[in-house]
Amino acid sequence: MKPFTTGGSAEYRVITFESVTKRFPDGTVAVDDLSLEIPAGKITVLVGPSGCGKTTTLRMINRMIDPTSGTITVDGQNVLDVDPPTLRRRIGYVIQQGGLLPHRTIVDNVATVPFLLGHDKKKARSDAMALLERVGLPAAFAKRYPHQLSGGQQQRVGVARALAADPPVMLMDEPFSAVDPVVRKGLQDEFLRLQTELHKTIVLVTHDIDEAVKLGDLVCVMEVGGRIGQFDTPERLLAAPSDAFVEEFLGADRGVRRLSFVGSDGLDLDTARVVTSGTSANTWRLLVDAAGRPEGWLAPGSSDGPQPAGRVFTVGRDSLRAALDSSVLNPSGDAIGVDSDGKVLGLAGHDQITGALRARTHEPSAEPATEPSGGSSGGSSTEPSAARSQPSPAGAGE
Ligand SMILES: Nc1ncnc2c1ncn2[C@@H]1O[C@H](COP(=O)(O)OP(=O)(O)OP(=O)(O)O)[C@@H](O)[C@H]1O
Numbered sequence: 001m002k003p004f005t006t007g008g009s010a011e012y013r014v015i016t017f018e019s020v021t022k023r024f025p026d027g028t029v030a031v032d033d034l035s036l037e038i039p040a041g042k043i044t045v046l047v048g049p050s051g052c053g054k055t056t057t058l059r060m061i062n063r064m065i066d067p068t069s070g071t072i073t074v075d076g077q078n079v080l081d082v083d084p085p086t087l088r089r090r091i092g093y094v095i096q097q098g099g100l101l102p103h104r105t106i107v108d109n110v111a112t113v114p115f116l117l118g119h120d121k122k123k124a125r126s127d128a129m130a131l132l133e134r135v136g137l138p139a140a141f142a143k144r145y146p147h148q149l150s151g152g153q154q155q156r157v158g159v160a161r162a163l164a165a166d167p168p169v170m171l172m173d174e175p176f177s178a179v180d181p182v183v184r185k186g187l188q189d190e191f192l193r194l195q196t197e198l199h200k201t202i203v204l205v206t207h208d209i210d211e212a213v214k215l216g217d218l219v220c221v222m223e224v225g226g227r228i229g230q231f232d233t234p235e236r237l238l239a240a241p242s243d244a245f246v247e248e249f250l251g252a253d254r255g256v257r258r259l260s261f262v263g264s265d266g267l268d269l270d271t272a273r274v275v276t277s278g279t280s281a282n283t284w285r286l287l288v289d290a291a292g293r294p295e296g297w298l299a300p301g302s303s304d305g306p307q308p309a310g311r312v313f314t315v316g317r318d319s320l321r322a323a324l325d326s327s328v329l330n331p332s333g334d335a336i337g338v339d340s341d342g343k344v345l346g347l348a349g350h351d352q353i354t355g356a357l358r359a360r361t362h363e364p365s366a367e368p369a370t371e372p373s374g375g376s377s378g379g380s381s382t383e384p385s386a387a388r389s390q391p392s393p394a395g396a397g398e
Helices: 054-061 084-090 106-110 112-116 121-134 151-164 181-198 209-215 234-239 244-250 254-261 320-328 350-361
Strands: 015-023 029-038 043-047 069-074 091-095 169-173 201-206 218-223 227-232 285-288 294-298 312-314 335-338 344-348
Touching (some): 015 054, 029 054, 043 054, 043 209, 054 069, 084 091, 091 151, 106 151, 112 151, 121 151, 151 169, 209 218, 209 234, 227 234, 234 244, 254 350, 312 320, 320 335
Parallel strands (some): 169 201, 312 335
Antiparallel strands (some): 015 029, 218 227
């Protein structure tokens, strides 16, 4: 049997569930015959309604709960063969509101596991300072105590603490749920950026489908009773829910959210209505300055000055969702496509945007998974979409 060695960030772990059932002593079946392969180096999100067994599933990985039957392995080793404290030192665990030790300073909270492992205190503290900076907390916070931090700051500390032992696997239970939507979006974006450097095997629990679709390379939608509704990429989940439960859970606006996974590079852009000067005409025209940047809209049949230009989208980098947003926020109903320097490349109306989406619907990446209701999704399905892998303010992460 392979030794379960302490990880460095170069070590990636696959986690498997084979016919795992958890029945609590009162007879509640929280997880029922679950089989799942969680790929290494990716973010896998468990999502589903309250009580569907997400937390139980997560906690069975680090043996906070042991299964009634079935097998869970991490990189091929049965977790039941590893004693729980050893296992937990090697698997980071982040919970809602950080779960920090109230009487320890922030820097010492982050260094908790290195201290436990007997690492040099001075080095553990300087590593902790570097981690705090990495999760976006200024050094001035290091000497404070948890109650002197906001909820969002505490959650950052929780993430830094879980990273301190450099575990190859991180389990995260509703890590961003105790903060307001703006802070939450910032934490999610930073988390995605961190993961592009760290490539941890992350299992994240949320009840929020938007968070699941934004963060997950793979999303496992669970039904009450701990069964898998669908295990798939966010893109395919939105394109082809496997049954009525999954479809309802995804919500009524899944069509619009799907636009986040389609790049804007194939859009047919209109350049005829982009002008450097102009007077009244019978269509909306976009006036640009000498550098080609938007100056304002010339309304049809009006000799008034230009109306302010609204949001733009960067062609190729941003998704069709950002293009749609741009079209809604401009008075003409056109999206303004720009290049990376902000120079206007052309305009796209709703017809162009929906046309581009329809064209992409028939591409293989939008086809439903061959095995939509469980097991490993395998192959290219573990690759994040192009739009997803480049989180940006106007990109797929919206
Ligand atoms: N110790 C326990 N004893 C008995 N039943 C339990 C125990 N822990 C959890 N359960 C039950 O198991 C089911 C799954 O619980 P779990 O916490 O895994 O769900 P969840 O999907 O994480 O829910 P939530 O989103 O509300 O946190 C629930 O019906 C819950 O009441």
